[in-house]
Amino acid sequence: AQSVAQPEDQVNVAEGNPLTVKCTYSVSGNPYLFWYVQYPNRGLQFLLKYITGDNLVKGSYGFEAEFNKSQTSFHLKKPSALVSDSALYFCAVRDMNRDDKIIFGKGTRLHILP
């Protein structure tokens, strides 16, 4: 069965420093991988996705993510964090050989310290 693991409940980063939010996945076939962000009292906003091709994908708000097939990881990164990046981040996976649902990780709260 598909699954997504986000090992950190919370990540604290000083403003201006690089940030990484970790994600590992498990699927039976080839994965489609996504990152979503949720601001307080808001819905989920799509950030970026990996389908195929370049292992480094770029998305909204300066975020990028690196797909690593051997480690089954898809970590979210940003070179220089902003206070406004503070939010809840969800990694998600869809198994392209199976059903159409997207499975979400439990979320990681990113706290950027001014």
Added chain:
Amino acid sequence: EPEVTQTPSHQVTQMGQEVILRCVPISNHLYFYWYRQILGQKVEFLVSFYNNEISEKSEIFDDQFSVERPDGSNFTLKIRSTKLEDSAMYFCASSEGAGWATEAFFGQGTRLTVV
């Protein structure tokens, strides 16, 4: 930019009552979903819907739940007899395709409070 809209934003209901949560997906999308998020917990898949029928549902989506696309634009989630544990944020989503390289777009959510 097209978006998924959900109404109401907040619904309070008494235990045992029926509720209907409404969603208007993005107009050219073909696949529709309901997810829920219990406060402070993960986002859980409930059901997916395509071509006027359920394509997949989770264990959470029992006989108390139903979905409908009554008029080609709205997509509703009905809970027949609400329980306290149904209190959660319910998110509707839609996507152009499924099993493709397409992301789902989410609405702002309906916060359901069962008292």
